[in-house]
Each structure stands twice: as structure tokens, then as C-alpha cells.
Amino acid sequence: MTLKTHSSQDLLNTYRPLIDKLSLPEKVRLLSGETAFTLPGNESIGLAEMAFSDGPTGVRGLKFYGDPVALFPNATLVSGSWDDDIAREVGVLLSEEAARQKIHVVLGPTINLHRTPLGGRLFEAYSEDPYLTGRTAANYVNGMQASGTGACLKHLVANESEEMRNFMSSSLSETALREVYLTPFEIAVQDAHPYSMMAAYNDVNGVPATEQDHVQNQIVKGEWDWDGLIMSDWYATKHTSESANGGLDLVMPGGDGPWGEHLVEAVNRGEVAESTIDEHLARLLLLAERTGALSSDRSQLRTFEQQMPSPTDPARAEQLKRIASRGMVLLKNESDLLPLDSGTVALSGHHALATQNMGGGSAQVTPPYQVSIADGLGALLGSRLAVADGPWPRRRPLAVDPESVTDPGTGTAGMEVTYFAQDGSVIKKFHSDLAEITVGWDDDGSQIPARLRIRAKLSDTIETARLGAMGAGRWTLEYQDAQGTVVSLDRSCEFATNDPGEAILRPPAFEQICKVAAGSVVTATVDLVDTDWSARLLEDPRYNMVAESHMAGFDSFGKFALVATDVPVDENQLIAAAAQAAGQADTAVVVVGLTEEDETEAADKTTLRLPGEQDELVRQVAAAAKRTVVVVNAATPVLMPWLEQVDAVLVVGLPGQEGGHAVAEVLTGVAEPTGRLVTSYPAEDAASPAWSTSVDGDLALCYSEGSFIGYRGYAASMAPAPLFWFGHGLGYATWEYHGAQREGDQVRVELTNTGRRSSRETVQLYFQPDDVSQPVRLVGYQGIQVGPGAKASVSVEIDPRMMRAWDEESGNFVELGGGTFLLARSLGDVRLSIRS
Template identity: 65%
Template sequence: MSLGNHTFAPLIARLTLEQKVHLLTGDTAFTLPGNDTIGLAPLAFSDGPTGVRGLKFMGGDAVALFPNATLISGSWDDSVAEEVGRMLSEEAHRQGIHVVLGPTINLHRSPLGGRLFEAYSEDPYLTGRTAAAYVRGMQGNGTGACLKHLVANESETLRNFMDSRVTETALREVYLLPFEMAVQDAGAWSMMAAYNDVNGVAATEQDHIQNQIVKGEWCWDGLIMSDWFATKRTVESANGGLDLVMPGPAGPWGERLVAAVRRGDVAEATVDDHLARLLLLAERTGGLDRDGSGPRPFAPGMPAPDSELRKEQLRRIAARGMVVVKNDGDLLPLAGGLDGAGAVALIGRHAVATQDMGGGSAQVNPPYQSTVAEGLTARFGERVTVVDGVHVRRRPVPASPAFVTDPVTGEPGMRVTYLNAAGTEIASRHEGGTAITVGWDDDFSESPAAVVFTATLANDAGRVRLGGMGAGNWKIAADGGTELAAELGFSGFDPGEAVLRPPAFSEAVTLPAGAAVTARLDLIPVDWRAVLDAHPVVNVSDESHLLSMAGFGAVAFVAEPAGRTDDQAIDDAVAAAREAGTAVVVVGLTEEDETEASDKATLALPGLQDELVRRVAAAAERTVVVVNAATPVLMPWLDDVDAVLIAGLPGQEGGHAIAAALTGEAEPAGRLVTSYPAADGAAPAWNVTPAEDLGLDYNDGTAIGYRGWHAGAAPAPLFWFGHGLGYGAWEYGTARLAAPAAEGTAPVLDVELTNTSQRPSRETVQVYFAPDDDAQPVRLAGYAGVDVAPGETAIVRVACDPRLFRRWDEAANGWAPLTGGELVVARGLGDVKARVSLR
């Protein structure tokens, strides 16, 4: 679909070719240039999967930290996703942001994928339906949504260079379906092209996907932007359907694209179409002034990120998406609720340092982050004994602002001084956080050559770990005569490593109480052209946007108490569990494991967390395990414990949300959005590492996740997709077709459901379609949630989606209907409740 003859043609005609092309590359890291001649205001974009961070990649103003994507989709409730979209739009209005870069709607193909926490599910229908609701909420409030990442971007290893090899059938039926649903059902205004290649063609150059399918077959009028630094070639991307290159101001378009048009390699009408789509996005988001009245203002009076309204919303949404996967003897909610007697031993590093968000571009600077210790103590008071757990990290982390003080202002955080190559001060400022980016979103007139951190530690005399993150030469000096030095370089050949996974070091040293520390990093520029040329397989064009990343990087000061040994931590935990009787052990992953730019190698919990759970379970009368992770983990201790709650990455109210779920203040009525393998490798798709030729074969085809498990492609999972107990008990009655499905429509099913428990509860009725054709996998085709009072019966109507009753016919290059088969009513395919024939 071309917008060349769109109503914007008169505006476009006022511009020279150079002016047109200038508007098609970002002006800064997260903004676009404006143009007064046509009434175009500069547009502002922000990362947004778990909060609208603003225009700074690190630091910046405090913003609300939302529950992660799997907690939103885990509610299996369109109203929750739509509310999240509205809230994010309010956060965008408060900060002057036109477009939020989300939702992430890639699929959980392999449980090793590092970025799965940003995405909704292994199932394309649940993903697409959740995304459509999120987009309706956001765009209905005047903020543009951006569907990402188009397409087949399910892993992070070598993501800038790898080639996702996927059949046309799987592409159409599985990986494009969420994008199609968000376009057709919610009218998404923009998309983001991925880093990877797809079947040998860069995602940013995909004429087949971007032009033929998305803009052509779907008749979509929105804009496709590149992921940041993802554009690889000039002519091919401009002709392949990419509309906007991000970030700026450098990039592969600019003068190169002007020259390509002059040569006739790119038609000027193609540039006009790209610009028309950009102007339509600007108009939709209030950034285009046609009549001289000025751009549409952002809505005033939005809730503050730490307001009581935000706290209530974020706590409720997080608890709603949590999943009870085991609850023997109805141990949960915790006996006695808010008023009961009895002691609780709360154990684990994640109890005292709850992981509320993942890593990479999804990170934000929240006003606070709550812990499970805070949440449970607020409800049980002195009946809670809190015991720190074993170590859970392999890499150093930036110092907590609570552990360091700016010696100039006395505020929590650090003093950061930037020096040029001559050693002259460029700027000195307070930073509330202890991690910054250098060379990218700076506002300096010259590039820093060195960064100096100064701080006073909030430490008692004793052992402290000091260090740094970031490439270059480090020198650290502290009171007591401590001096450390390290030269850190990059381990790989991905320029993104400099920002998303910088090298790090730390050492344990003995310091006096309240020690003053100075850490200096002399930056070492990296010639990424030479690094990439040295790789035996990677072939990077001189036009590649990656090459403009020279000098970029994230740097941080590391300082934390050295802490106890793991053996001491386990002994203390066992003693507390034995004395209390009831133990709540909080285990999980960190942003090392759930992050952009890196995949996992195992689903095992890091460190000695499994041993901690085993030892505590052997000592306590009753043991609850809270899994503070968004993606599957192994549970070798499952038979030893009484209850397990999957808490995800629950956002700034996470500690209070987990406590509310544990005590029954809120029902964790979520259902799993991804199947949990029983062991490493026991999944239909596992490998995330490309072959030597950088290819990664999607050899599971359309049998992704539970579809493959159901077909016998892997041993039965530990927990099926869709599993979840909540706090109710349910009896399924008759399931019948509401009416015969007319041609071109999908079935509608009425399911009788009775709440047999003593408390009000919510159930999610899931309907799967099992085609007659053995080559066609079972697939989720519809679902509906219902709240039912104790002892009451409800008739739940589930309308199936017709897009799940078709198959892609590669020979005919078109869709063909799937008829016959049966509908399966289930609480996950491991717990089938009814079957209804469609034959």
C-alpha cells in the first residue's frame, strides 16, 4: 500500500529532496527533526516495554516501573492490557513523548531467549490479542504504539548478524500473526524492524515482509522504523519498506540516500511514501500542525510515578498476573491472612533485593522499588523473620544509590565529572543513579575522554566490593590506602555490548566506615570496523549503522558490601525455617539472565538457590517458594515444597504485590503464558546459538511451545502453557457450540462452570482447536475469563478467532480453511475438561 497520493502530497511538495531525506533519520538518540515549513514538530520516542523511560538511556527523571510483559499477558484479560496501554500513554504525556516503543510481540520460541521477559507468550494468539488491547489503550489516549521486532527475533545471540531461517508457513501462521492481529484489531500506528536477517535478507530490507505483506496484503498505512543501529544498507532498506532510520543524526541514509535517488537506484516516490507515513504518524500523535494553530499539546495533570493512584494500579496488575502452579493442602493464601497468628521465615536474596525489572532497553529509573521483605513485613510485622540468601549474580552490579552519597550535595548517588582529552573538565554533575551512558545521549559540546566518579560509602568498617563497568582503563582509590586498577576490553564483536553488556570487574577490599572513593575511567575508543573485519564470517557493509557506534558505552561504579558466605547464609536460613515452621523462600533470576543482548545457557537457578530451597524445605513444616523470574526455571525441589508462586518481574510495587498475592489480599489468578520444561533441552525448540554460517533454523515450524509438546516433540513439560490454580476450585460442566459456525467465521462455545470453593475466584476458560489433519498442530483459538462467587455457576461464552482456523498453502501462495477436528476445553493441555466435535 503506497501513500504517495495521500493528502500529505501538498506538504511533501514544498520540500527539496535533501529536506525530505533529512526527516527520515533521527535527530538524536530518541528524537526526530521537525520542519517549520510544513508544520512538523520534532517527535520524541521512548523505550516502553516496562515503563516510559524518556530520552535518556540511563538515568534521567524518575518514571513508573510497570510489571513485565508476562505478568500483563498472564492475566489473560484484555481489560488489563488495555489499562496498561492507557497508563503508559499517561506516562508519555507527562514526559512529552509521542511514540512508545512497544509492545514487544516476538514469541517465546526457546526458553533460553534472554529477552523473553519483554514479550508476552509462546503462543501467537495470546500474544496478538494482548498486544491489540495494549495498543487500543495507548493509541486511544493519543500516544503511538510501536510493534516490535519485525520479525523472527526470538533470541539475542549474535542478533545483529544471525539469519533466522523460517518457512513461509511458520512465518505466516505463527510469527507474523501477532503483528497482523495488532494491525487488524487495533490499527497500530508503527512497527520496528529487527536486527536479524530473515531467510538471508536483513529485516530492515525485507521487501517481501514489509512491502508485500504488511503494507500490501494488510493494507497498513503505518510507519516502519529500524531498531536502533539495525539498518545495514542504504538502497536495499529504502526500497525494502523501511520508512525511518534510528537513531540519528548519523546513519546510512542522509547523503547516501540523496545520491541513490539522483542515480535512480531509489525512486523519489519511494522517499515520498516514507515521508507520508512519517507525517501521518506525526498527525496521529499531535506533532503536525496543518492550520497554524500549533501542535496538539500533551495532556496535563498526569499522575506522578509515585502517586497513590499509580501504586494501586501497579500493585493490582502485578498480583493479577502472578501464577500459583502448586498449592498442596491449600497452604496459600498463607494461613491466618492479615490477622492470623504464627511466624514466617522469609528467606532469599530475592526477598531482600527483589528483582523488579529485566535488563537492557527495558530498564527505567523508577522512584523506588519495593521488596518482598518490605511487603510481607508490612502485613505480618514482627512475625516475619527476614534472612538474606545465597549469592545469585556472576557479574558485578552498579552501586545502589542507597550505598553511595554525592560528597558535594550530600544526596544519594554520585558526583560524576567528565574530562576531555586534555584532562579539562567538561561538566560535573550529580547523578542519582550510578550507571551512565557516554558518547550517545550526552548534551556536551565535545566528547568525554574520561569519567571520574566520587562518592562516600554508607559502609561499616569491613569488607566491601569495589570495581567498575565499562571498557577502558580503571583506577580506583579509597580511604585506608586502597588502590585498584584494571584494563577492560570487549569480549565479542557486537558494538551493542558496549551499552548493554559492558565488561566489568570488582575486588573485595577492607575499608574504614564511611569511606570516600574516587574511580576514574579513561575511555579507549574501539575501531569496530577492524573488529568486524577480523571475524571470519561476519560481513558488514560500510553503510551499516553499527559502525557509527564507535565511542558509545555504558559505564558504572561498583560498590557493595561483601556479605556472608553461601554456607553461612544457608545455615541461617535453615535455623530460621525450623523455628518459624512456615518458610517463604524467594528465588529467581537477575538482569544478567533476563536481558537484551544475551541469552541463557541453562534454566537452572543461578548460584546455590536450589540447595537453599532443599535445605529449607527439609527443616520447615511448610514451605512456599516464590519464583521472582519472568521466564521458565528448573525446579528440582518441586516435590519437596508445598506451594509455588510464579511472581514474574513485578515492577516498582513488586514486593507489595507479591505479599498481597501470598496473603490473599489479591488473588494471583494468572495462567502461564509459556510452558515450563522439566529439564534443560527438554523443549521443542532449544538452541539459540547460530551455526558457523550464522544461520539459526526454526525447525520446529508451526509447532512452537505447547504445540510441539502436545505433538510429542519433547518430554512432557513440568507445567503446561495455560496452567494456573488461583485460589478457587472449579467444576466444569457441559460444553456446547452456541450456534453452528457460518462459513468464514469461527465457532462459539458455551461452557458451564461452577466455583466449588469457599471464596470468590476467577477462572480462565481456554479453548484449543485440534484439526483433523495430523500435520496441523493443536492451537489456542479462544479464551474468556470470569469472576464467580462461591457455589455459583456461570455460563462462559468463548468466541474463537477465525485466524486460527486456516492454514497457509505454500503451493497456492494463499490461505486455505481448516475444517473438521474438535475443540478442546482445558486448563492447559495437561488438564483437559471437555471435547466438542466440529466434524
């Protein structure tokens, strides 16, 4: 897409007539949010309100838990296709979802890197490689913006871990910043021109990301000549003048914060020039014009009247299923076990029945439905399939499924919720068909309640249950036991960190196993705590917080839920039953994985081991079965101590609302798993070039590996060889490479599909510099579909942005010297090499 760009002076000249109509307070008013996800308008200059929505695995809308929307396959399945067309299509479909909900800007894609496999938010990001990430992002943005919706690259920059993310400082060299962490942003800017970016929570080398004059003004707006808008992450802005002068254009969300009257006063004191405010406003007006929210003629504003597919549209289901299957990765396939033949199948594992189709945090949506692997495979295999549960894979309590309880007042599925004021009077009482209740965030309440009550009637079939609650406060939970006696549980849930995001994204919780009467009504009442975030954040100088900071102004708020889940039988019995079923079938398929408590915003992992007794499930099933397939329902690496005992391993990521159908089609050969890994899989914990996400006493996290991130570090022997390399993936065919030659800015290679099926191959081109101080790096890739026994010629373009190194002495990029091009299926399977 060709887009006219503007210099800062051009922007000011273009919008000067509108800017000059506004007073300083009116200008500043437009540079902060109106509500959690909207911006204010101004009729005098033809500016309509704008609406933003979280992404990138669905367009959630203006509510953290709102109306049903389409749940897309997660980011690693999109990038795992290594296919520009898939990334572009996802952008188009998300734009349709945005238009259906009258959203101007989708807050995605997330293009931070998979620096360490422990990162909790990796499922939202594309890969460990800056080139694959940037190229995927550029195509996603092009698809989205060509369809009329603005994209927002996030999070600028070096935001690769979640621990203490609001306060920690990523410590890295200028070389690593330029060669690795800024590269995806640069590629997306040059190849797609995104309308906006989001500044991260963290500091970078001691300076908050929202105040990074070096990154935001000098590099992004200066060197790259980018004319888009930089907004803060939600509540990320710490200081007034520093952020305004440092290149931030918009503070989010709405409410009291560090700009508003504080920024007006800073201008009046001479700390911030009014011309700086004017430039921020000009960038906002350009964003509004590009997304249809600015016109002197109100009838010309974007009205979103075009009818878009619903989240349950059959055509949408087919699209989501195809996208998911294209990114799935076949890691191992002994004796061509997959695709499955006509024999009987024993399916086991808790993830088979409760498939994890999305991660946690701001990427969560409320989908219209979710298809489990058991349902998907059952639809294709019918009576040939036997299904068994598996051990519980969770460590934290799980909010009640609102479909499994009824509202005692209405008798319909869901719960009764009541808000109380401090004096005990009822603020509001309503029915909820959502699992979790958010308070004081986006609930549009007239006042923050002092007490919250949730009531729900359990199913008549439940005799033993995990009962509890989620959310900070003092809880009282009442239920009837097996004898009909009312039992009361009193618990206090306290925050574990000083991160205000914990209240919404990872609230404290409790549960215990209880014997309950059939159909018992459970009543959970919580007295909300006064978090007093301001005092907690201001008292520690390491947090670099001031009184006007957005984050230091939090009122009581949080996420609350009832915990009420049926307790399965003893886990040893579950494993034994799964093994027994596996021994009676022709093939065993065991599904293992992670949950949204492992792959989530606001928390990192501490190990790559599968939670619970899932490894033992695989071992016992494999020991009993004739042939064993392991399906890994996770977006990020896990350890595989059972790898040599099983015949096939398929990684299916977090596959979205059509996940079960997509997995079933791949297992049975209706679709091919054409994906390639986007993250190297370590052989054991700590065996990677970068590992820990823990900060030191000064809240700093050192990026000591420099530019040797991921496969680059493995190739330089900075860690033991990985279990599986970045780029690995088998598909359902085998390949021969021959005849490689350099042709200008391309490398050409001849391929032969030596398999029995038509298949897609992804030719990966790496460059190994002769200079050993420089890492090997991916410089191009190209996919192609080839029939069985057929030959094809593939040309892979060399991206010149990957053929350079940062010279800290001169402060510029310089071209790399000599080296070797490697044509590979991954760095663990190099097929050909040629000198540069």
C-alpha cells in the same frame, strides 16, 4: 477504536501539497532521527519535532537513565492475566506516562514469541503463543492509541534470541513465518491498527529485516493494507538503497547513518525512485498527524498540557499493584496452604530483600521507588514475620546503589563524576544520583571524553566490600584499606563480542573483595578505549556490513559504573540461618529468582537452573520447615529440582515498583493470583521443542521446529512433557466443567466454582486438527469471575485466524479440516472435548 485507513496512493494524494514544498534533501532529512529519541520538524509544512521513548515496562523518556518514571509489571504479568481489560488498561496508563513526558510514540509492545526458554528478552514479550500474544497486543495498542499516544509493534520479525542479534539470520519456512511469527503482528494490525512498527536487528532467511521487501512491502503494507510507519531498530539499518526499497520508512537514531546524503545520492543515481521517498514521508506525516505533531496552525499541535498522575501518585500505586497480582501464577498449592493463615512466617532468600522488579536493557527505567517482598509482607504481618537473607544470585558485578554512598564534594547521596579531554582538561564535573553513567549516547555532551572519573565515599559500616567497575577501558581504582593505606587496582575491561550494543547493554566489568577503611573514598578512573567498531564490523563478510551502515559508524561510547557492594557473610551460614528460622515458624516462604543479567536485552541464558546456591537454600528450608512456599521472582521458566519437597509455588514475574506489596497481598489472600502461564516450563535443560539460541558458522539459527513452537511441540511429543504446561494456573478455587456445545463461531460451557472463595477462571479453547501435520493451537479464551458454589455459563469465541493453515504450493491460507475442540485449564488439564 475505529480508525480511517489509507492506501499508499491515498496517502500520497493527501500529503502531496506538503511533500511538494520540500526538496529531496529536505524530504530525506525528515526520514532519520534528530537525536537518540527525537525526529526533526519542519516549520514550512507545519511539522513539529516528535519524541519517541522506550517501553514497554515504563515510559523512560529521552534518556537511557533519566528522571524517575513509573515502573510497570513486566509483559508476562500483563499477558499472564489472560484479560483484555488488563492489557487495555496498561496501554492507557502508559499513554498517560507518555503524555506527562511529552512523548508521541512509545516503542512497544514487544510481540516476538517465546520460541526457546533461553531467550534473554522473553520478559519483555508476551508468550509462546501467537494468538495470546496478538490479542494482548491489540488491546494494549487500543488502550494506548485511544488515549492519544502512538504504539510501535516490535520487532518485525523472527527476533526470538539475543545472541549475535545484529548479524544472525533466522532461518525459517514460509509456513512458520505465516502461521506463527507474523500472526501476532497481523492480529494487532487488524484489531487495533497500530501507528508504527519496528524492524528488527536480525536477518530473515539471509535478508536484513530492515530490507525485507517480502515482509514489509508485500505482506504488511500490501496484503494487510496497513498504512502505518516502519522504523528501524536503533542502529539496525545496514544498507542504503536496499532498506529504502525494502519498505523501511524511518532510520533511527539520529547522527550519521545509511540514509541522509547517502540516500539522496542513491535517488540521484536512480537506485531509489523519488516516489519511494515520497511514500515514506507520507507515512511519517500520517504518524505525525495521528499523534498531534502536524498542523499548519502551530496552535493546534499537541501540547500535552493535561495534568497526568505522577509516578508516586497513590492511585498509580494501586493500579500497578493490582495489575501485578492479576498476572501472578500459582503453580502448586498442596492442602490449600495459600493463602497464608494467621501463623508465624519465616521469609528468606536474597530476592526477598532485593526483589527483582524489572529486567535489563532498553526496558529499564529509573523508578521513584521499589518495594521489596520483605517490606511488603512485613507491612501486612508485622511481628509475625522473621526475615533472613540468602545466597548471592549474581554472576556479574552490580553497580553501586547511589543511595548507599555519598558524593565526597557535596556530602549528599550519590557520586561525583568528571569528564576529561584528551589533553587532561576538564570537560565537565557534576553530581550524579544515578547508578550508571552513559557516555556518548544520550548525554548531550559537546565532546566524547577520553577519560572518566567516578568518586564516592563508602558508608562507615562497610568493612569488607566488592569493589570494581563496569565499562570498557583501562581502569585504575583507589581506596583506603583497613590500615588507612591507599591501595590501587589496575584492570583492563575488554568487549567480549563485536556487538556495539554490548557497550551500553552489557558492558564488561570486574570486581574483587577488599578490606576497606571506614568511610573510605573510592576513586575509579577509566581511560576510554577506541572501539574502532567500523573496522571490526567491516572486516568480517558474514556481518553483511558496509561503510555507510549506521552501526559501522560508532564513536566511543558506553555505560560506566562504580562497583561497591557490601559482602555478606558466608553463604553456608546464610542458608543455615534461613533453615533455622524456617524450623521455628509455622510457614516458611523462600524467595528465589533471576536478575537483570539473566533476563535482559543483548544476552541469552545457557541454562534454566537458578543461579548460585538458591536450589540448596530451598532444599534446606523445606527440610526444616513444617510447610514451605516458594516464590519465584522471575519472568521466564526456571528448573525446580525441589518441587516435590515444597507445598506451594507462586510465580510472581518482575512485578514493578509495587512488587513487594502485590506479592504480599497474594500470599495473604487480599488478592488472588488469577494468572495463567504464558510459557511452558521444561522439566530439565534442553527438554523443549526449541532450545539453543547459538548460531552456526554462517551466523544462521534454524527454526527447525517449524510451527510446533512451545506447547504445540510438547503436545506432538517433540520433547518430554513439560513440568508445567502453557496455560497452567490454579488460583484460589477449584472448578467443574460440563455441558460443552458448539454454537456457530462460539463454544459454550457451564462452570461451577467448587471452592470456598470467589474466583476468576480462564476457560481455554484449543483446536486439535485431524491432520497430524498440523499442531494443536489455542483458538480462544474467556475469563469470568464466579462466586463460591456458584455456576456460570461461558462462551468462548473461536478466532478464525487460528483455524487455518498456510499452503506453500498455492501461497495462501486454507481452512483447516476436521478436528476436535478441547476445553481446558491447560493442555495438561483438558476437561471436555467436542468434535468440530
